[in-house]
Amino acid sequence: MTAAIARGIGVDDVIRVLHDVPQVGIRGGEIGVVQSRWFAPDVAFEVEFHNGGIGLPLRVILNAEDIDVATAAGVDALPRAAARG
Numbered sequence: 001m002t003a004a005i006a007r008g009i010g011v012d013d014v015i016r017v018l019h020d021v022p023q024v025g026i027r028g029g030e031i032g033v034v035q036s037r038w039f040a041p042d043v044a045f046e047v048e049f050h051n052g053g054i055g056l057p058l059r060v061i062l063n064a065e066d067i068d069v070a071t072a073a074g075v076d077a078l079p080r081a082a083a084r085g
Contacts (some may be wrong), residue, residue, distance in 0.1 A: 009069060011036060015047060016070040017062070024060045029068050035059060 009015060011034050019028040032047040038061065045067060049058045 009018070009034060009037075009045065009064075009067065014070040015045070015067040017047075018066055018068055021062065021066060024056075024058075026060060026062075032060075032067075 013034045015032055015034055016033070017026050017028055017030045020026070030049060032049040034045050036046040036049050037057065038044040038046065043064045044061050045063050045064065047067065048062055049060065052060070
């Protein structure tokens with residue numbers, strides 16, 4: 001079982017990226033919403049990011065080790081729909 005699964009990350013959860021992922025232009029600390037979980041060959045998450053309402057949302061597949069549940073003040077209190085933008 002991976003750490004992200006053990007932490008209970010699932011669809012519609014608000015997550016925070018733990019470190020930069022330069023291949024897709026994501027910086028550590030960015031907030032996204034999990035859209036789906038993938039289980040083969042390894043556990044991964046499809047995460048949607050919004051660029052402050054500018055342009056189209058970006059969806060990226062991230063490994064379980066790349067993300068954690070967002071716990072910053074105010075973020076974890078947001079309704080899931082509001083977090084999607």
